[in-house]
Amino acid sequence: MSSKIIRAVLAGQPNSGKSTVFNNLTGAHEHVGNYPGITVEWHTGSRKYKETTFELTDLPGTYSLSAYSDEERVARDYIINGDYDFVIDIVDASNLERSLLLTLQLKELGIPVLVVLNMIDLARKNGMNIDKDALSAQLGMPIVECVGYESGAVGAILDAAESLFDALGESGSKSALKLNAEELTKPKPTEEEVAVTTARLEEIKRMCSAAVTSRPKEGPSWSDKVDAVLTNVWLGIPIFLFLLYLVFQLTFTLGEYPMGWIESGFEWLGDWVSGFWAESEESLLKSLIVDGIIGGLGGVLVFLPNILLLFLAIAFLEDSGYMARAAYLADNFMKYIGLHGKSFVPMIIGFGCGIPAIMATRTLSSRKERLITMFIIPWMSCGARVPIYMLLVPAFFPEAYQAWVMWGLYVLGIIVAIIVAKIMSVFVIREENAPFIIELPPYRFPTFRTVGIHTIERGWLYLKKAGTILLGISIVLWALATFPRLPESESEKFEAQRAPIAQKLDELKEANPELETLAKDRDGVQEERDGVEEDAALADAEKEKKLAELDGQLAKFNEQLATYDDLTGQIEEIDNQEAEEQLANSYSGRLGHLMVPVIRTMGFDWKIGTAIVGALAAKEVFVAQMGVVYSIGEADEESESLRDIMKKNYPPLVGLSILVFCLLSAPCVATFAIMVKEAGWSWAFAQFITCTIVAWVISTLIFQVGTWLDIGTKLLM
Amino acid sequence: MNYVSQFPKTQNNLIIMSETIIVVVICAAAALYIIRRAYLVFSGKSSCCSGSCKPSGGCGCCCKHCTKPCSEMEKKQRDE
Numbered sequence: 001m002s003s004k005i006i007r008a009v010l011a012g013q014p015n016s017g018k019s020t021v022f023n024n025l026t027g028a029h030e031h032v033g034n035y036p037g038i039t040v041e042w043h044t045g046s047r048k049y050k051e052t053t054f055e056l057t058d059l060p061g062t063y064s065l066s067a068y069s070d071e072e073r074v075a076r077d078y079i080i081n082g083d084y085d086f087v088i089d090i091v092d093a094s095n096l097e098r099s100l101l102l103t104l105q106l107k108e109l110g111i112p113v114l115v116v117l118n119m120i121d122l123a124r125k126n127g128m129n130i131d132k133d134a135l136s137a138q139l140g141m142p143i144v145e146c147v148g149y150e151s152g153a154v155g156a157i158l159d160a161a162e163s164l165f166d167a168l169g170e171s172g173s174k175s176a177l178k179l180n181a182e183e184l185t186k187p188k189p190t191e192e193e194v195a196v197t198t199a200r201l202e203e204i205k206r207m208c209s210a211a212v213t214s215r216p217k218e219g220p221s222w223s224d225k226v227d228a229v230l231t232n233v234w235l236g237i238p239i240f241l242f243l244l245y246l247v248f249q250l251t252f253t254l255g256e257y258p259m260g261w262i263e264s265g266f267e268w269l270g271d272w273v274s275g276f277w278a279e280s281e282e283s284l285l286k287s288l289i290v291d292g293i294i295g296g297l298g299g300v301l302v303f304l305p306n307i308l309l310l311f312l313a314i315a316f317l318e319d320s321g322y323m324a325r326a327a328y329l330a331d332n333f334m335k336y337i338g339l340h341g342k343s344f345v346p347m348i349i350g351f352g353c354g355i356p357a358i359m360a361t362r363t364l365s366s367r368k369e370r371l372i373t374m375f376i377i378p379w380m381s382c383g384a385r386v387p388i389y390m391l392l393v394p395a396f397f398p399e400a401y402q403a404w405v406m407w408g409l410y411v412l413g414i415i416v417a418i419i420v421a422k423i424m425s426v427f428v429i430r431e432e433n434a435p436f437i438i439e440l441p442p443y444r445f446p447t448f449r450t451v452g453i454h455t456i457e458r459g460w461l462y463l464k465k466a467g468t469i470l471l472g473i474s475i476v477l478w479a480l481a482t483f484p485r486l487p488e489s490e491s492e493k494f495e496a497q498r499a500p501i502a503q504k505l506d507e508l509k510e511a512n513p514e515l516e517t518l519a520k521d522r523d524g525v526q527e528e529r530d531g532v533e534e535d536a537a538l539a540d541a542e543k544e545k546k547l548a549e550l551d552g553q554l555a556k557f558n559e560q561l562a563t564y565d566d567l568t569g570q571i572e573e574i575d576n577q578e579a580e581e582q583l584a585n586s587y588s589g590r591l592g593h594l595m596v597p598v599i600r601t602m603g604f605d606w607k608i609g610t611a612i613v614g615a616l617a618a619k620e621v622f623v624a625q626m627g628v629v630y631s632i633g634e635a636d637e638e639s640e641s642l643r644d645i646m647k648k649n650y651p652p653l654v655g656l657s658i659l660v661f662c663l664l665s666a667p668c669v670a671t672f673a674i675m676v677k678e679a680g681w682s683w684a685f686a687q688f689i690t691c692t693i694v695a696w697v698i699s700t701l702i703f704q705v706g707t708w709l710d711i712g713t714k715l716l717m
Numbered sequence: 718m719n720y721v722s723q724f725p726k727t728q729n730n731l732i733i734m735s736e737t738i739i740v741v742v743i744c745a746a747a748a749l750y751i752i753r754r755a756y757l758v759f760s761g762k763s764s765c766c767s768g769s770c771k772p773s774g775g776c777g778c779c780c781k782h783c784t785k786p787c788s789e790m791e792k793k794q795r796d797e
Contacts, residue, residue, distance in 0.1 A: 285736035288743065469754055475747035617751075673758045 004052045006165045008114075011079060011106070012090035013099050014061030015324075015441050017118045019043075020148040020450070021090055022058035025157065049158045057084065060362075063098075064197070065105045074362075079111070085165055086112035088157065093123035093130060093145070094442070096212060100204045101197075103139065113141045114164050116157055120145040122442060127215025135211035149447060223442045227325065231440075236329040243322075244410060247313040249403040251386075252394070255306035259390070262305070263641055266298035284482070291631035292478025293471070299627030299642050300620045301466050303387040308459045310386060314351060315454035319446035323348055328440060337418050338425020343373040347417070350380030351410075352458070354671035358678055372424050374679055376417035378667035378691050381410050383458065384619035388662045391623050395643040396655035396716065409663050416664060416694060465618065473617055474624045481588040481610075481628055486581060494578040498571060505567040515564050522557035525550055583629060602661060602696065603654040603703040612661065618668050652712035657703045664695035 010018045026045030047054045062075040079087065087106055091099040096117075106113050115136075117123070123130060136143040144160045146153035220228075229235055270290050277286045317323055326348065331341030342364055350357035357377045364370040389406055397405050509515055529550040532543060558565070583589050584606075591613065592606030599609045611625035623642070630645045646655070666672070666688045675684040706712055 283733070283736060284740045288740050469751070472747040472750045472754075475744055476751060479744045479748075669755065670758050676759075 003048075004162075004165070005055060006052055006161060007055045007057075007084040008086055008088050008161055009057040009059060009078065009082060009084045010088050010090055011059050011075060011102065012061060012118075013063050013092065013095075013102055015439055016061065016090045016092040016095075016099060017148040018058055018061065018090045021088075021116065021118060021146075021153065021157070022056060023453075024149055024151070024153055025054070026056055047154075047158070049154075050162075052158075052162055054158060054161065056088075057082070062102065064101050065109075066197075079106070086114060086161075086168065088114045088116055088161065089141075090116050090118050090148075093117040093120045094126055094128065096123070096128070096130065097201075097204055097208050100139075100207070101200060103141070104200050104204060107139065107141065112164065112168050114157075114161055115139065115141050115143045117143060117145045118148045121147050122444075126221075129213045131211045131213075135207065138207040138211060149449060226443055227440065230322070230325050231328055233332065236325070240326055240329060241407075241411070243317065245403060245407045247310065247317075248406040248410075250313055251306050251309045252402050252406070255303075255309050255390070256394075258305035259302055262302045266294055266302060267641070270294045270298070287482065288475070288478055292475055292482075292628055295627040295631030296474030296477060296624035297466060297471055299391070299623045300387055300470055301463075303390045303623075304459060304462060306390045307383060307386055307462050308455055311352065311383065311458040312451060312455040315451045316446050318348075318454075319444070319450050321441045321443045324440050333418075337422040339369055339372060339421055343369055346373055346377060347380050347414075350377045350382060352383050354378055354380070354382050354667050355674045358671065358674050361678070368425070371679060371683065372421050374675060375424060375683065375687050375690075376421050378671065378687065379413040379417040379420070379664060381413045381663055382619070382667075383462075384668065385662055387620050387623045388615075389659065391626075391642060392646065392655050392659050395646045396650075396652040396712075405659075409659060412660065413663050416698075420690065420694070465620070469618060470620055470624060473614065473621050474628065477588065477610075477614060477621070477625050477628050480591075481583060481586045483586060486578070486585055490581065490585075491578070494574055494581075498574045501567055501570045501574070505564070505571065508563060508567065512564075515561065518557060518560055519564065522554065522561065525553050525557065529554065588629065598696075601703065602657045602699040603650075603707075604658070604661075608654075608658060612665065615662065616666065616669060618670075619662065622662060647716050649715075651715050653703060653706040656706070656712065657699045660702055661695045661699040664691060664698060666691040666695075 010022050012018045022043070022045060026047050043058045045056050045058070047056065057078065059075040059078055060072065062072040065076050065079065089103050089106060091103060093099075103113065103115060117130065117132070120130070130145075132143050132145055142160055142164055144156050146156050230239055273289050273294065274286060277283050317326075323345070327341040327344040329341075330344035330347075334340050334343060343361075346357045346360035346364075349360045354377050357380065358374050361370045361373045361377075364373060389409065393402050393405050529547065532538065532546045532550065535543065538546070584593070588610045589606065592609040595609035595613070596606050599612070604612070607626070607629045610629065611622045614621040614625040626646070627642050630642065630649075650658075667675075672684055672688060675687055
């Protein structure tokens with residue numbers, strides 16, 4: 001028996017829960033949140049239920065079929081031209097009157113509709129009692145009540161959908177209709193259309209009065225009371241900034257422990273792989289695995305816990321309904337820079353990734369607002385920059401200030417975006433602003449499922465990116481930093497310096513065979529000392545006593561090993577010089593040296609130069625490249641964390657300069673490509689150049705002023 | 718553990734040569750992969766930001782540029 005195929009499309013007003021229902025029905029993981037304007041493209045998914053296959057399409061939200069913004073146009077065009085059997089109209093039951101406008105328009109066009117009263121629990125909680133059968137009779141459409149994310153919704157909706165399909169038969173489905181949709185494609189409403197809309201609203205009011213009874217409102221609701229504080233003109237912005245600070249504090253403090261474990265894991269892995277070759281053995285394969293893959297990719301992967309925590313916190317804020325309030329608050333100052341609060345939604349999405357953020361500007365109906373918002377999105381610090389912050393902030397700033405520095409970076413990005421937007425709205429694009437209307441959804445406690453899915457998805461994306469594009473880039477970066485090899489004459493020069501010292505060391509070891517054992521014992525004592533120093537449980541007096549004892553032992557060892565240390569130190573110095581020269585001679589080194597005249601003003605050396613070029617491919621590559629160049633450029637076999645390496649080689653002022661440059665510089669190549677698609681080549685290039693110049697100027701200012709005032713110019717270790 | 722030094726000199730050379738070949742193959746594969754990704758991004762065929770290609774295997778990932786075969790629906794829309 002061949003199974004039925006039913007093609008339905010999920011339509012509804014923004015924030016009515018279409019994507020939540022879609023995810024529940026198809027098992028997909030579309031991004032959902034408790035604020036309008038997240039879905040800007042249509043998505044398809046399928047579900048096999050009983051003997052029937054459902055092919056479902058999730059559309060962006062639209063208040064009516066008279067579309068004004070791009071994403072509303074996507075929904076309207078699909079409803080008019082799409083090939084499907086009927087519409088599943090997702091209606092927010094707690095906002096019934098307003099939500100039925102779209103339903104009525106669909107009815108007038110003769111499109112078969114199944115109405116799903118979503119969030120029925122919330123409607124009941126608000127004291128609404130909806131007589132489903134009466135409303136169904138008024139609308140002439142079947143109605144299902146549900147709570148979109150609950151498993152029970154699946155059976156209820158799909159059973160009703162199948163019944164509707166059977167009732168319609170072949171001739172009754174939408175695909176058999178020819179719609180006269182001319183009135184829906186006009187750019188602006190005429191007076192006549194406004195009158196029609198008013199009549200529709202009157203009709204809806206009449207229907208609702210017959211089918212809905214509401215408990216009279218007893219004073220302000222819990223949501224209203226919270227809003228009185230969170231959206232207060234004076235308190236709102238400080239609360240928003242404080243919440244942002246809390247998010248970063250959480251990311252740093254909780255993320256530090258698992259990060260340390262992963263870091264130790266990669267250090268162990270590097271040492272274990274190195275163990276397959278003799279210590280003095282030169283092997284390209286060893287270098288590729290240890291320096292290129294483990295050094296580069298490992299440097300990026302250790303920040304996975306921080307990424308997960310950051311997105312967990314953002315998903316929590318999104319799902320609670322707070323982000324819509326943030327957009328409302330933002331409108332107060334956004335209007336002064338030629339934008340309005342609606343632009344803030346893509347900007348918030350930009351904290352995750354610039355690509356969906358640029359896509360999300362489709363919700364803006366004015367061309368001016370759309371272009372300016374797209375233009376400033378790269379300054380919203382995206383998730384790909386987080387590994388750079390996680391590497392550099394703890395390396396150069398004391399623990400108490402780390403969350404503040406990160407907070408400051410995000411705020412700096414927002415301030416630069418505001419200034420550029422203002423300049424653009426005054427000098428570049430001059431058009432009238434559209435009025436700002438945003439729906440403030442009710443507050444709700446985020447569901448574990450939604451927050452969990454969003455967080456895991458971000459983590460999975462990060463891992464996937466690391467396992468594919470970042471792995472590929474790490475390997476290529478390693479090759480660029482390894483080839484061409486030093487000319488033989490140069491290698492011989494180093495060998496000539498090394499040989500007599502190595503001979504002396506061998507003679508010393510022969511005469512004193514116990515030296516190597518002594519050196520190992522000393523390492524053991526040093527490790528014990530480090531452990532005692534970090535032991536917080538130990539009383540001060542006891543700690544001091546133990547440290548004094550261990551220092552005494554170390555001094556004895558150092559005395560016995562003085563000549564041995566001197567000779568091994570000299571060899572290590574020559575090895576490091578050779579590795580450094582090899583790196584400078586590589587393609588990567590040559591490119592970096594070419595950049596030095598331009599980047600020197602920011603305090604960057606050629607190694608950082610190569611990393612900022614690599615970061616154009618993907619921001620995380622900055623970390624990978626620093627891992628690769630320092631793994632290849634240092635002959636030391638002992639693994640050292642990249643943070644320690646950075647601390648050892650650069651003063652805090654350079655660290656800050658790098659952070660600011662990475663925050664403000666041009667977006668990654670994928671964001672550039674999406675900008676080309678959405679705004680054209682000229683805007684994409686203008687954005688690229690502006691970002692680069694702004695980043696260079698501000699980083700140069702920070703470094704030059706800091707050097708002049710002598711702040712943070714000394715190495716920390 | 719130290720596998721290279723366990724072999725005599727001639728075998729060592731063979732191992733070094735094999736290692737070099739492996740490294741060259743890995744690097745070439747990585748470079749080709751990156752070039753392909755760059756081509757897909759700039760030709761507008763791959764910028765799936767959320768990586769959410771649909772279970773039906775069709776188009777309609779968040780950026781609508783999934784490289785997987787498109788459903789009939791989208792092909793029809795494009796033609797129109």
